[in-house]
Amino acid sequence: MLINLIHILVFTSFLFLSFIIFSNPLKVNKKANIWFGFFLLLWATFWLDEILILVKAKPLGTISNLILYFFQFLTPIILYLSIVFFTNPNYKFSRKDFTYLIFPTIYLFLLFYYKPNLTTSILIIFLISHALFYALKSYFKIHKHQQQIALFSSNTFDINLKWLEHIILGILFISIIITIFNLFYFGLPLNLYINIIMLFTAYFISYNALKQKEIFPKEKYRDEIITINTTEANNQISAKRKLVSDSELIEFKSQLIHLVTEEELYLNHEINLASLSEKLEVTPHQLSYILNNGLKQNFFQFINSYRVERAKVLLLKKSSEKLTILGIAYASGFSSKTAFNTTFKKFTNQTPSQYKKQHSVL
Missing domain, CATH: 1.10.10.60 (Homeodomain-like)
Structure with missing residues (x-):
């Protein structure tokens, strides 16, 4: 039957893709891809019931189902954490991150005290609200990242996480449909169409995830680049203290323009804030200051002009x-x-x- 074949293809595609992402053959964005691999692994488990039926295995027991549902509920959170590490590979967990467990704990409580007539509607609202919250949180995180990478990169299109943005919007829509479908048992055609869409989603993720680039430069200034990779931090530096004096600013501005035009450094598509700062013999922080205050441009605007x-x-x-x-x-x-x-x-x-x-x- 076609639907059974699609179930197998979707399950195995996400399972195999999670393995590929974990192995990370290109060795890029390592921490982010570990979390993204966990996300794909959890996403695969949503087809576990169908696979168990197909192989005629014994259904999971009550406790096993509760544990599975709990971890499945973490899926949007795991996706968000992967995006956190894509946008800041130096991110450190702190006590405030325990707030991520508030919604899952409430969900687990609802599952323990599930009553069909009372709890079903609450679960629907809770599941959709949870997915919507983290989808929007992830979307805005990526949108902010797309603005910030202009501070240090002249070619932002390979590292702007646009592919993840498309996935988030698609998963948000599909998650809502699947949640409603699973709780109300709509007809077979909807199940078939959604699973076909999910299969193509797996292929889309595969194509983009396997050609992703390292977002932050691997030079010795990598950590410094990450620290100035927020618009707020950059503005605070500009407003609160001068990284170079006014006379030095004029001199460095002239040297920078001369260096870039005479050596045609803009023709190097891999040039970034760190490599240019080395040629000018200043720190990336100082170069960012010179661009912002001397030329009223960020790095992306300066090079691409x-x-x-x-x-x-x-x-x-x-x-x-x-x-x-x-x-x-x-x-x-x-x-x-x-x-x-x-x-x-x-x-x-x-x-x-x-x-x-x-x-x-x-």
């Missing part, structure tokens, strides 16, 4: 007519066509093709 200007020249240059858009992107320091198109439009309000067409006519 040069790349966009370079691309403008190449787009209209006759000797570059044989270059494709991708070729111009690489020749301007961008790491991909997507990064080029998005960044170019952000700076000019036009795509590269639109810019070339308009100015070629002129």
